[in-house]
Amino acid sequence: MKxxxxxxxxxxxxxxxxxxxxxxxxxxxxxxxxxxxxxxxGFTLRNYQLxxxxxxxxxxxxxxxxxxxxxxxxxxxxxxxxMFVVVVEKPILGKYVQFVxxxxxxxxxxxLSISIISLYSGTGSFLxxxxxxxxxxxxxxxxxxxxxxxxxxxxxxxxxxLIRAAQMLGCSEFKAYFFVVIPNIIQxxxxxxxxxxxxxxxxFVLANNIAGxxxxxxxxxxxxxxxxxxxxxxxxxxxxxxxVFVITGSILYxxxxxxxxxx
Amino acid sequence: MRKIKFxxxxxxxxxxxxxxxxxxxxxxxxxxxxxxxxxxxxLTLEYFIRIFTxxxxxxxxxxxxxxxxxxxxxxxxxxxxxxxSFYSAEGKLKKIFTMVLNMTSNFSGVPLTFAFMILMxxxxxxxxxxxxxxxxFLSDFNLYSGTGLILxxxYFQIPLATLLLLPAFxxxxxxxxxxxxxxxxxxxxxxxxxxxxxxxxxxxxTLSVLFANALAAYATxxxxxxxxxxxxxxxxxSKFKGDVRIDKQMGGALAVVLIFLMVLATSINNYLIKKNxxxxxxx
Numbered sequence: 001m002k003x004x005x006x007x008x009x010x011x012x013x014x015x016x017x018x019x020x021x022x023x024x025x026x027x028x029x030x031x032x033x034x035x036x037x038x039x040x041x042g043f044t045l046r047n048y049q050l051x052x053x054x055x056x057x058x059x060x061x062x063x064x065x066x067x068x069x070x071x072x073x074x075x076x077x078x079x080x081x082x083m084f085v086v087v088v089e090k091p092i093l094g095k096y097v098q099f100v101x102x103x104x105x106x107x108x109x110x111x112l113s114i115s116i117i118s119l120y121s122g123t124g125s126f127l128x129x130x131x132x133x134x135x136x137x138x139x140x141x142x143x144x145x146x147x148x149x150x151x152x153x154x155x156x157x158x159x160x161x162l163i164r165a166a167q168m169l170g171c172s173e174f175k176a177y178f179f180v181v182i183p184n185i186i187q188x189x190x191x192x193x194x195x196x197x198x199x200x201x202x203x204f205v206l207a208n209n210i211a212g213x214x215x216x217x218x219x220x221x222x223x224x225x226x227x228x229x230x231x232x233x234x235x236x237x238x239x240x241x242x243x244v245f246v247i248t249g250s251i252l253y254x255x256x257x258x259x260x261x262x263x
Numbered sequence: 264m265r266k267i268k269f270x271x272x273x274x275x276x277x278x279x280x281x282x283x284x285x286x287x288x289x290x291x292x293x294x295x296x297x298x299x300x301x302x303x304x305x306l307t308l309e310y311f312i313r314i315f316t317x318x319x320x321x322x323x324x325x326x327x328x329x330x331x332x333x334x335x336x337x338x339x340x341x342x343x344x345x346x347x348s349f350y351s352a353e354g355k356l357k358k359i360f361t362m363v364l365n366m367t368s369n370f371s372g373v374p375l376t377f378a379f380m381i382l383m384x385x386x387x388x389x390x391x392x393x394x395x396x397x398x399x400f401l402s403d404f405n406l407y408s409g410t411g412l413i414l415x416x417x418y419f420q421i422p423l424a425t426l427l428l429l430p431a432f433x434x435x436x437x438x439x440x441x442x443x444x445x446x447x448x449x450x451x452x453x454x455x456x457x458x459x460x461x462x463x464x465x466x467x468x469t470l471s472v473l474f475a476n477a478l479a480a481y482a483t484x485x486x487x488x489x490x491x492x493x494x495x496x497x498x499x500x501s502k503f504k505g506d507v508r509i510d511k512q513m514g515g516a517l518a519v520v521l522i523f524l525m526v527l528a529t530s531i532n533n534y535l536i537k538k539n540x541x542x543x544x545x546x
Contacts, residue, residue, distance in 0.1 A: 011344060013356070019363055019421065035388055081275040114503045114518060118293055118514065205482055209503060209504070244369045
């Protein structure tokens, strides 16, 4: 039995190393001036210095944060309102809402972006504005993650019962939903919002296809730097991952805390 | 009275309906509509005929399916052994392993491609090391090719596949293993007769997710070779990019082919799961 454990441990360690190598190499690469032989040489923070003094970097970071906050907020708002109707009035609608919400998960970025372009571009209306298209597309892209977060949490607290109880105490259904159900699920929804933000941080397709240079997000910024400077690019990759690692870390932390509370 | 209240609540659906209609459903209908809309007239299959008779598009479809299949199978095989090891491992390593999976499952697209470029590109770290130590495989490896794409795709499939497969392994009961041992089955027999058949629905489900994931992947390939390689996702996007005239019809038709391939994979997978479950009921 001991021997088998050892084999399993070694295999897991190998997988961990394999998965971490690309990131580790990028990190080391960003911290040295050259890497022509086996070991890199010339430790430097110059890449980061250049990056942090580039206003384009801060602008694209700001754009990415702005677009994540707004689209995630839109997604959460429309789904909370929808789930109100599903819970209070027509549970049967839930099936259709789920179907519609899961479509973007299957389609992913390429199809979503070009379908929106093919509908609106060149129509000349305000809907053909690239930013409108982009914010709409991101709201749809994160729909599956927000939907699952909201639904799982509503199921977990037995929302229907809570609303009935509040009603008995003289509260309207609408009030009960917003002042009893939502406060109870908001922490869980926050976790799925974080997941959605990390998805948007990793997106290149939507930003590049729909907005291109009109709304350069952090991934498009990285793409434009690929052919310019590999030192700078490696620093951007490290920063993107520092951000995503922090987000993923907090998701795991909040999920772990929820489990602890339950126990 | 009841009716008025009824209507008021339904207003809450409005924002959802508007956003989904304008940014998900209508665009998809438009896409499908474009693919069969001729310059003059009502309906045409011209674009689909052109796809299946033009070498470039044929190669793009074949390449996409090939790369997706290979990377999906490689991913699932590694994930299977990783998940198996995970459940016979103990202690802190399990925690570290899940953390590494969660972190690296976000590592895809442009950043991942860049990491592979500095690892195995023309002047990559491993390429140079290969030259120095005369390891032909490393020094001659061409990252900017189909093989290079497969290598990168396999990388991003592994964490995803393992994360999807891990929960399924909790369904394997300890007693089954013990019963099998008592009946003198060795490890190999246990897995081929009991373990894998029970995991099959999850394995197939994961496989179809991985296939679709690779089929629709765009950023990874685009960052590596721009449009210089025949791949379905690249071809579709190139029809809608500003530098050439936008070709909504052809792009729409190619997108319909991509969606069709995804639906096909899911259907085959559902069929196999059904068949598998039926077979088990008979025993």
